[in-house]
Amino acid sequence: MKIVVTGSLGHISKPLTALLLQQGHSVTVISSNPERTSQIEEMGAKPAIGSVNDVAFLTATFKGADIVYLMEPPFNFFDYNLDLDAYWINIARSYVQAVEQSGVTKLVHLSSIGAHRNNNVGILSIHHEVEKLLSQLPATVSIKTMRPVGFYYNMFAFISSIKNANAIIQNYGGDEKEPWVSPIDIATVIAEEINRPFTKRSIRYIASDEVSPNEVATILGNAIGNNNIKWTTVSDTEFISNLVRAGFSESTASRFAEMNAGRRNGILYEDYIQNKPELGNIKLADFAKEFARLYNA
Numbered sequence: 001m002k003i004v005v006t007g008s009l010g011h012i013s014k015p016l017t018a019l020l021l022q023q024g025h026s027v028t029v030i031s032s033n034p035e036r037t038s039q040i041e042e043m044g045a046k047p048a049i050g051s052v053n054d055v056a057f058l059t060a061t062f063k064g065a066d067i068v069y070l071m072e073p074p075f076n077f078f079d080y081n082l083d084l085d086a087y088w089i090n091i092a093r094s095y096v097q098a099v100e101q102s103g104v105t106k107l108v109h110l111s112s113i114g115a116h117r118n119n120n121v122g123i124l125s126i127h128h129e130v131e132k133l134l135s136q137l138p139a140t141v142s143i144k145t146m147r148p149v150g151f152y153y154n155m156f157a158f159i160s161s162i163k164n165a166n167a168i169i170q171n172y173g174g175d176e177k178e179p180w181v182s183p184i185d186i187a188t189v190i191a192e193e194i195n196r197p198f199t200k201r202s203i204r205y206i207a208s209d210e211v212s213p214n215e216v217a218t219i220l221g222n223a224i225g226n227n228n229i230k231w232t233t234v235s236d237t238e239f240i241s242n243l244v245r246a247g248f249s250e251s252t253a254s255r256f257a258e259m260n261a262g263r264r265n266g267i268l269y270e271d272y273i274q275n276k277p278e279l280g281n282i283k284l285a286d287f288a289k290e291f292a293r294l295y296n297a
């Protein structure tokens with residue numbers, strides 16, 4: 001099949017492209033960076049260089065595709081001038097227009113845990129709005145919505161407080177398990193969905209492992225040879241101040257605090273728990289080796 005992959009050779013899109021090529025599909029990869037051209041070609045895929053904000057470019061690239069994988073590239077949290085919601089809504093609007101104009105009828109869309117509601121999930125409520133926009137596409141367009149949980153790579157943000165204070169400092173913690181996911185497992189699930197029949201609309205959660213905050217501290221600590229790391233829970237106010245000191249705007253910091261509060265009060269995972277997926281192959285202990293490499297670099 002002819003498949004278009006957004007997200008360039010990013011964490012998910014690179015392994016996804018490799019899997020789809022192995023399976024004999026023809027893959028076009030969208031990147032905003034012309035320098036990525038040769039790397040995409042070397043993999044055996046076709047580069048399409050342009051922006052996900054450019055409707056004409058997207059329309060031309062989607063035309064003739066059997067399936068398109070859509071993702072909204074992450075924004076720069078440290079950019080005070082960026083309206084985070086508007087940034088993603090504009091991309092989603094471009095996707096909607098390009099899908100309509102190109103005639104593509106099968107989409108796999110990367111959304112997120114937390115997209116099931118538009119409140120009390122902090123920063124993740126953007127995913128709810130993006131899902132809502134895409135859902136307004138004509139009923140002839142099938143959409144498989146992928147809702148991965150938090151990525152392991154978010155844990156790289158713990159490195160500085162481990163180095164400075166032997167601690168992971170968040171506004172939630174404890175012994176209750178929560179899900180985490182590897183982009184490789186996400187790519188595997190998306191490839192699986194691409195090869196399955198499409199019917200109307202569906203939602204699938206994706207997770208690799210379930211571990212508690214205290215277990216995370218132990219597993220990452222073991223990987224870096226430090227058994228004294230503690231997961232420390234602070235108040236929302238202190239957490240927000242820490243993020244602001246690290247360079248976040250007050251508003252973005254508050255939205256992260258609210259997202260984490262959703263982990264404490266059960267809101268964030270309420271729909272995941274009702275629709276639990278089979279866990280993927282890559283466990284926290286596997287990611288911990290990558291964590292240790294970066295920690296020691």
Ligand SMILES: NC(=O)c1ccc[n+]([C@@H]2O[C@H](COP(=O)([O-])OP(=O)(O)OC[C@H]3O[C@@H](n4cnc5c(N)ncnc54)[C@H](OP(=O)(O)O)[C@@H]3O)[C@@H](O)[C@H]2O)c1
Pocket residue numbers: 006007008009010011012013030031032033036050051052053071072073074075110111112113148149150151154183
């Ligand atoms: N972190 C989490 O816990 C979490 C949880 C749930 C869902 N998610 C979702 O996962 C996404 C991240 O996926 P990922 O890690 O695979 O992404 P990623 O590795 O950051 O790759 C995204 C790529 O998109 C390309 N890009 C950026 N701006 C572009 C533009 N304007 N036009 C075209 N391409 C552009 C960039 O490559 P080029 O430089 O080559 O263009 C970038 O490397 C997030 O955006 C979020 O939606 C994240």
